Amino acid sequence: MNYVTIDSVTQSLGPDWAGSGDANLAVTQANAWLRAKRLRQFEVIPEDVLLAGAYAAQMAAKSELYKDRTDGVVKSERVKADTVEVQTEYVAGMEEGKSSTMLFIDDLLSPYLLKGFAINTFVVK
Numbered sequence: 001m002n003y004v005t006i007d008s009v010t011q012s013l014g015p016d017w018a019g020s021g022d023a024n025l026a027v028t029q030a031n032a033w034l035r036a037k038r039l040r041q042f043e044v045i046p047e048d049v050l051l052a053g054a055y056a057a058q059m060a061a062k063s064e065l066y067k068d069r070t071d072g073v074v075k076s077e078r079v080k081a082d083t084v085e086v087q088t089e090y091v092a093g094m095e096e097g098k099s100s101t102m103l104f105i106d107d108l109l110s111p112y113l114l115k116g117f118a119i120n121t122f123v124v125k
Contacts, residue, residue, distance in 0.1 A: 003034045003045055004053035012054035021061030029065055030057035038114040052108035055101055064099065 006023050009030075018026055030053050039049065059065040078087040098106070 001035065002031045003049060004030055004057055008050055009054040009057045012051055013058055017054070017058050018061040021063070023057075023061065026057045026061035026065075029060035030054075033060075033065055037109060039109065039112050040114055042112075046112065048108045049112055052105045055105050055108075059099075059101060059105075064101075 004027055006027050009017055009023075009027060017023075033056050034049070034053050042049070056065055079085070
């Protein structure tokens with residue numbers, strides 16, 4: 001299932017949403033990313049999911065949707081051997097975490113995520 005198209009992203013974010021990025025690749029990555037989420041099945045895709053997909057495509061166009069994750073720029077690290085202790089200090093402002101856009105996307109998708117898991121059971125008489 002594809003959630004977003006170039007046209008739907010352009011409608012949500014305007015004509016320059018991809019910047020200098022590849023719009024086709026960005027939409028392909030956004031759809032793959034959304035399909036990997038545990039979203040409910042829809043007859044009509046909700047506006048929140050379309051908007052989340054648009055922002056995911058925009059992040060993909062900037063090479064931010066699928067990027068290598070790091071913990072940030074390490075300022076100092078301390079390791080203690082006996083009774084095991086590890087302490088890492090990061091350069092202020094250089095800590096890695098989710099971007100504000102990704103937090104927004106997560107919040108848009110939250111109501112549509114499947115919770116838990118289902119088990120198919122059959123009763124045989």
